[in-house]
Amino acid sequence: MFIAIxxxxxxxxxxxxLSRSMARWKVTAPLAxxxxxxxxxxxxxxxxxxxxxTDSAQRVVEFIxxxxxFTDATEVRKGLSGRRHTGxxxxxxxxxxxxxxxxxxxxxxxxxxxxxxxxxxxACIVVPIDLVPAQAIVRDLRVPERVRHALNVESGxxxxxxxxxxxxxxxAAEASAESDQALHALGEAVPAVVKSVLIGLPIGxxxxxxxxxxxxxxxxxxxxxxxxxxxxxxxxxxxxxxxxGNGFVAAFLAGLAYSxxxxxxxxxxxxxxxxxxxxxxxAMWFAVGNVAAATFTWLSWQVVVYGLLALTVVRLVPVALSxxxxxxxxxxxLMIGLLGPRGVASIVFALLAFNGLHKDDDAFLxxxxxxxxxxxxxxxHGIGAPLVAExxxxxxxDNAIGAAHD
Numbered sequence: 001m002f003i004a005i006x007x008x009x010x011x012x013x014x015x016x017x018l019s020r021s022m023a024r025w026k027v028t029a030p031l032a033x034x035x036x037x038x039x040x041x042x043x044x045x046x047x048x049x050x051x052x053x054t055d056s057a058q059r060v061v062e063f064i065x066x067x068x069x070f071t072d073a074t075e076v077r078k079g080l081s082g083r084r085h086t087g088x089x090x091x092x093x094x095x096x097x098x099x100x101x102x103x104x105x106x107x108x109x110x111x112x113x114x115x116x117x118x119x120x121x122x123a124c125i126v127v128p129i130d131l132v133p134a135q136a137i138v139r140d141l142r143v144p145e146r147v148r149h150a151l152n153v154e155s156g157x158x159x160x161x162x163x164x165x166x167x168x169x170x171x172a173a174e175a176s177a178e179s180d181q182a183l184h185a186l187g188e189a190v191p192a193v194v195k196s197v198l199i200g201l202p203i204g205x206x207x208x209x210x211x212x213x214x215x216x217x218x219x220x221x222x223x224x225x226x227x228x229x230x231x232x233x234x235x236x237x238x239x240x241x242x243x244x245g246n247g248f249v250a251a252f253l254a255g256l257a258y259s260x261x262x263x264x265x266x267x268x269x270x271x272x273x274x275x276x277x278x279x280x281x282x283a284m285w286f287a288v289g290n291v292a293a294a295t296f297t298w299l300s301w302q303v304v305v306y307g308l309l310a311l312t313v314v315r316l317v318p319v320a321l322s323x324x325x326x327x328x329x330x331x332x333x334l335m336i337g338l339l340g341p342r343g344v345a346s347i348v349f350a351l352l353a354f355n356g357l358h359k360d361d362d363a364f365l366x367x368x369x370x371x372x373x374x375x376x377x378x379x380x381h382g383i384g385a386p387l388v389a390e391x392x393x394x395x396x397x398d399n400a401i402g403a404a405h406d
Contacts (some may be wrong), residue, residue: 008286011036012118012279028382030285030343032133034375037289058355063234064157065348066251067277068130072156073255074270086397090322091154091336095162098318099127103310110306117173118362121353122332125366126164126310126373128159130343132281132400147332151339159345160252168348170356179202195245197253203236204257212263230273232258254329269287285378288347292371299368307314307372311380313341338405341381342373 015022015029022032030314100123107119133149212226214220220228233251240250262269316337349371355361 005257007036008033009039011165011286012282015028015282030378030380031284034289034292034378037286038293039208039289040286041290041293055355058351061284061348061351062247063237064277064280065344066233066237066247067230067273067280068132069160069163069248069252070236070255070258071162071274072268073252086120087323087326087328088150091150091319092325094321094376095315095318096127096154098321099314100124100162100165102318103127103313106306106309107313110302110309114362114365115173117169118357118366119172120169120222121130121166121349121357122306122366123368124162124169124235125237125254125346125349125353125370126307126342127314128162128342128345128349129155129340130159130314130345131155132278132343133339141312143335144332145337146328147339147383150328150336158166160249162345163224163248163252166247166352167248169190170353171271173353173362174358183320190391192244192246194249195243196247199240199243199245200236200250201257203239203250204232204254204295205261207232207254208258208261210270215265216263222269225265225269226267226272229258229269230276230351233273284344284347288371288374291367292375295364295367295371298364299372303365303368304372307369307376310369310373311340311342311376314394339381339385340376341385346374 011030011032015032019029024102047160051289053354091303092207103123103126105121107114107122111119111122127149140297207228210222211225232254236250236254237247239245240247316334319337323336347370350366353366357366
């Protein structure tokens with residue numbers, strides 16, 4: 001165990017010293033952590049594979065996802081305002097449901113003999129995008145601003161949108177695939193979402209208002225505000241779960257309300273929350289590499305094909321269809337479809353499913369698909385995204401030069 005912790009911290013330290021150089025070498029932090037996790041797994045016993053199947057591990061990753069959902073919500077508060085963002089509405093409310101349906105139907109085709117609840121769980125795991133494996137996308141000026149903005153908003157909202165569906169599917173799978181029990185699970189999921197709204201919005205709004213008022217009266221300082229901001233998603237998630245609500249939805253809504261009510265807080269109030277989330281995310285990528293190395297030998301070809309199609313066709317086609325007639329050019333639509341990395345949300349949902357499913361075959365199927373998707377995304381998007389941006393930037397420069405000559 002301690003060698004794994006030491007290896008993880010060593011890689012994080014190295015990355016902190018060489019982050020810009022590693023970016024030029026097309027080596028992202030998640031990719032480095034996955035590789036080190038795999039190396040440690042091959043050189044030691046597989047204690048981590050057993051450790052993830054515990055209630056403690058589940059709670060840890062739940063709080064990590066709550067932090068990510070909160071920060072995502074605060075970043076995209078203004079993302080859906082204005083007529084110029086109608087394309088984002090299409091991504092969220094047309095492309096996303098189509099992708100979810102496509103992943104669900106693909107599961108029936110490639111994963112026969114699996115219950116509909118488990119297939120729905122898998123679809124909820126593989127569809128949400130997360131820019132963590134390819135964060136350079138939102139900072140790369142060679143990528144058009146509206147493409148970066150659309151991806152940033154989509155990644156912030158889609159895991160919050162899928163969370164209620166995932167938790168319903170998990171509740172139904174834990175009970176049974178029988179229709180009456182599935183309906184009972186739905187009956188429990190709907191009140192949980194309602195509770196989350198009634199918990200998340202007031203806590204986030206009250207926190208934003210109180211912090212802003214305290215800052216105006218000079219009762220606090222930037223450091224205290226940063227620390228207090230970390231407490232908001234943790235508090236919201238804890239209260240929601242305690243009251244049988246949906247903690248993920250509550251944390252996301254708290255982020256929206258907090259960012260709406262806060263005014264002129266000192267310093268960078270979200271900096272510490274983002275740093276804690278990123279640090280925890282790096283440790284999670286190490287765990288992904290470690291578990292992947294211990295389990296990749298039993299992956300079937302159906303699982304591999306499903307994961308690769310989920311990364312490509314399942315996203316590309318719905319995005320292209322949803323953006324027909326929009327302001328995005330054909331090349332921009334292709335970029336949005338291609339640049340859809342999977343990350344923290346997929347990992348957390350998979351662990352929740354792994355710990356909640358009763359049948360070992362179903363649980364390991366979920367883990368197998370998730371590993372193919374997230375590790376494939378780290379490689380394809382972590383390395384491929386800068387190459388796509390470089391190619392697009394070259395074309396834009398060539399077009400600009402050609403237009404100037406004309």
